[in-house]
Amino acid sequence: MLNYKPGDDVGPLEKWPFDNPDSAYQIKEGDPKASGRTDVGGPGNATRVGIWRCTKGVFECTEQGDELMTILSGRCRLVDLTTGKVSDLETGDSLFVSDGSRVTWHIYEDVTKVFFGHKPDLF
Numbered sequence: 001m002l003n004y005k006p007g008d009d010v011g012p013l014e015k016w017p018f019d020n021p022d023s024a025y026q027i028k029e030g031d032p033k034a035s036g037r038t039d040v041g042g043p044g045n046a047t048r049v050g051i052w053r054c055t056k057g058v059f060e061c062t063e064q065g066d067e068l069m070t071i072l073s074g075r076c077r078l079v080d081l082t083t084g085k086v087s088d089l090e091t092g093d094s095l096f097v098s099d100g101s102r103v104t105w106h107i108y109e110d111v112t113k114v115f116f117g118h119k120p121d122l123f
Contacts, residue, residue, distance in 0.1 A: 002039055002049065004114040006072045006091045010051045013037050023061045032057025032107055043123055053112045054105070063101045065119035070094045074111035079104040 004010070013035035018025035034054045041048035048065070051072075060081070075090045081102040087095050089111075097103065099119060117123070 004051070004070070004072060008072070010053075010072065010112060011037070013051060013053055016052070018059065018061075020064070022064055026060040028058040028060060028104065030057030031055075032059055032105075041117075041123070046118060046120055046122055048117045048123055049115065051112065051114055053110065054107050055110050056107050058104065058106050060102065060104045063097050063099060063103060065117040065123060066096070066099045067115050067117045068094060068096050069113045069115045072112045072114055073109075074107070075109040076111045077106040077108070079106070 014037060016034040016036045018027065018032075018034060032054050034052065036050055036052040038048050038050040040050070042050075071089045071091055071093050073091055076088075078087045078089065078095065078097070079085070080097075081104060089095060
């Protein structure tokens with residue numbers, strides 16, 4: 001079992017640069033830096049579970065896989081660029097984002113999230 005709780009130390013994370021061409025990252029404001037860890041699944045699998053952290057800034061990307069996330073710390077806003085839906089998130093909040101969604105992340109306070117992703121044609 002994996003247990004992720006708001007406020008707990010999530011352990012070591014690796015740098016995750018904004019360089020995946022499928023995600024087509026565009027930094028819009030500031031100098032956000034991402035890091036993370038995949039705890040289950042990942043490349044070559046249909047699912048992945050892990051931790052992601054990002055520092056303050058604004059960026060746009062195309063989400064890879066359906067994802068359910070829960071914010072463990074921090075505060076952010078996600079804007080779905082197709083539907084215009086705005087979701088403000090803080091510690092304890094969860095959100096589902098569909099595969100292929102083009103979103104803008106506004107990171108107001110460094111964010112740490114746990115994620116469960118699913119992509120039938122594999123990550």
